Amino acid sequence: GESVGLHLPTLSVQEGDNSIINCAYSNSASDYFIWYKQESGKGPQFIIDIRSNMDKRQGQRVTVLLNKTVKHLSLQIAATQPGDSAVYFCAEKVQGAQKLVFGQGTRLTINP
Amino acid sequence: DGGITQSPKYLFRKEGQNVTLSCEQNLNHDAMYWYRQDPGQGLRLIYYSQIVNDFQKGDIAEGYSVSREKKESFPLTVTSAQKNPTAFYLCASKAGQGNQPQHFGDGTRLSIL
Numbered sequence: 395g396e397s398v399g400l401h402l403p404t405l406s407v408q409e410g411d412n413s414i415i416n417c418a419y420s421n422s423a424s425d426y427f428i429w430y431k432q433e434s435g436k437g438p439q440f441i442i443d444i445r446s447n448m449d450k451r452q453g454q455r456v457t458v459l460l461n462k463t464v465k466h467l468s469l470q471i472a473a474t475q476p477g478d479s480a481v482y483f484c485a486e487k488v489q490g491a492q493k494l495v496f497g498q499g500t501r502l503t504i505n506p
Numbered sequence: 507d508g509g510i511t512q513s514p515k516y517l518f519r520k521e522g523q524n525v526t527l528s529c530e531q532n533l534n535h536d537a538m539y540w541y542r543q544d545p546g547q548g549l550r551l552i553y554y555s556q557i558v559n560d561f562q563k564g565d566i567a568e569g570y571s572v573s574r575e576k577k578e579s580f581p582l583t584v585t586s587a588q589k590n591p592t593a594f595y596l597c598a599s600k601a602g603q604g605n606q607p608q609h610f611g612d613g614t615r616l617s618i619l
Contacts, residue, residue, distance in 0.1 A: 402546050426605040437510075437596050437610030438549070445605060483548060492537070492556060492603060493564065496548040 402481070404501045413471040415500045417484035422465060424486040428494065429458060429469045431480045438483060441469070446489075476504050509533070510611035512597050517616045519584070519591065527582045527614045529597035538580035539598040539608060542566060549596060555580055556603065584616060592618050 407413045419427070425446040430438035444451045444458045444467075451458050457470040467484050481501050485494040510531045519525045529538065537556050541549040551564030555574040569588025574580055580599075584591045594615050598608040 428607050430610075435613075435615075437512075437598075437612045440607045440609060443605075443607050487605065493539070493551055493554060494608060496550075498546075498548040 402499050402501060404503060406503045406505055407474050408505050409474060409476060411474055413469075413474045413478070413502060415469045415471075415482050415502065417467040417469075417497050417500075419465050419467055419484065419486045419497075420495070421486060421488050422462075423488050425489040426487040427458070427460060427467050428485045428487075429456075429467075430483045430485065431478075432483065432499070433480045441482075471502075474502075474504055476506070478502060479504050510597060510599055510609060512595075512611035512614050514614060515612070517614055518619050519616060520619050522586045524583055524585050525616065527584070527595055527597075527616070529580045529582065529611060531578055531580075531597075531599045531611075533599055533601070533609070534577070535599035535601045535609075536577070537600040537603070537608075538574070539600070540564075540570075540572065540580070540582045541596040541598065543594040543596060543613075552582065552595075591616055 428443045429441040431441050432438045442453045442458050444460050455472045459468045481499045483499045484497045513528045539554040540552040543549050550566050552570050553572040555561035558577050561574050571583045594613050596613045598610045600608045
């Protein structure tokens with residue numbers, strides 16, 4: 395399934411399926427992007443990052459894709475597991491700035 | 507283990523009182539940040555510090571104050587001037603000034619009695 399992560403929408407997927415969480419970022423001058431996972435009552439946990447000179451980066455079961463032409467970032471989670479249930483945030487950093495700008499998040503729920 | 511410790515986990519404040527939230531890191535990170543998170547929303551930056559004895563206002567600094575007297579500590583005071591302080595407060599730190607991820611503590615939930 396897919397979702398645009400701007401208004402805390404919910405994405406529901408079947409256990410074992412792949413999940414795709416999308417994020418439209420705002421500033422064409424952003425040069426660094428991060429995905430975080432936040433479980434209830436906890437702080438955000440770093441998942442994966444990507445620099446603007448890359449289009450794709452892979453981690454363990456996760457892939458981040460960056461399309462600078464349309465200012466779009468996505469997080470793909472392979473073989474989604476119950477432990478993947480959380481809110482996922484994208485964050486961008488403008489070149490030269492020292493702070494991150496966070497999106498509003500997407501809630502991922504896993505159906506057994 | 508290295509990490510970021512926020513205390514207390516839950517905090518209650520009476521109207522008119524100032525309260526201070528603690529954030530300590532043993533990661534030897536130079537930069538530290540404070541964010542506010544409201545239900546169903548993303549993180550908004552309150553204050554940040556790139557180096558000891560220096561800090562800058564974020565996007566929602568009004569009603570808050572910070573200090574950075576030691577590298578490992580970045581306490582946040584929620585003053586009585588903050589009219590809507592009920593929220594989840596998150597502290598983060600980052601090594602250096604390059605493109606690196608911020609790492610977060612597990613937050614303090616502040617409520618008004």
